[in-house]
Amino acid sequence: MATRFQCWALVLLRVGLGGLMVWWGLNKIVDPDLSADISDIFYFHLFEAEMLSVVFGVAQAGLGALVIIGLWRGIAYPVMAVILGFTLASTWYAVVDPFGWWLPPQVDFPFTQLFYPSIVNFAGALVLWSQMDTDRWALDQAL
Numbered sequence: 001m002a003t004r005f006q007c008w009a010l011v012l013l014r015v016g017l018g019g020l021m022v023w024w025g026l027n028k029i030v031d032p033d034l035s036a037d038i039s040d041i042f043y044f045h046l047f048e049a050e051m052l053s054v055v056f057g058v059a060q061a062g063l064g065a066l067v068i069i070g071l072w073r074g075i076a077y078p079v080m081a082v083i084l085g086f087t088l089a090s091t092w093y094a095v096v097d098p099f100g101w102w103l104p105p106q107v108d109f110p111f112t113q114l115f116y117p118s119i120v121n122f123a124g125a126l127v128l129w130s131q132m133d134t135d136r137w138a139l140d141q142a143l
Contacts (some may be wrong), residue, residue, distance in 0.1 A: 002134040010128065010135040014067055017124050018028025021080060028057025040089050043106050044114075067128075070138025077129040084122040091115035 002010075028035040032050040035057070039048050060083070066076040088095070094115035096105040106112070128135070135141060 002136050003121065006131075006134055007137050010131060011137050013124050013128055014135070014138070017080065017084075017128065018064045018067030018069075018123065021083070022061050023064075023066060024055045025059070025061030025064060028053045028060065032057075041109055043086075044090070048070060049111060057065050070135060073128075073132050073135075073138060073140055075103070077125065081125040081129055084125045087115075088118040088122045091118050095119045104133065 087091040098113035
């Protein structure tokens, strides 16, 4: 049986990571040009087509909403883990050498240390996924 502390911790993690998905998705919808620039720098030009960026943004924002409310977690959590794992893989150098002190520059971006939390985000997605049965306050648990 999950303690109240565990339930609150999982809710906060769910809202935080789901919110991250919502905000990243909305950014792709509202500013597809910026998303294309980010794609060019970090994601191998995968989302440089404006329409693809908007479509992925809508899907990502929807995924974030599902994560926040805890609905269809058996699908939402693995998909979120793949997205966050892809971000981690794309910015691995920011985890290994956040300030660029010993690795040669991987990208032309002055603040790579901002991507250090990608490992924390990925780990959080794995925690949510692995603790689905503990999260009693998710919507699909109530259904």
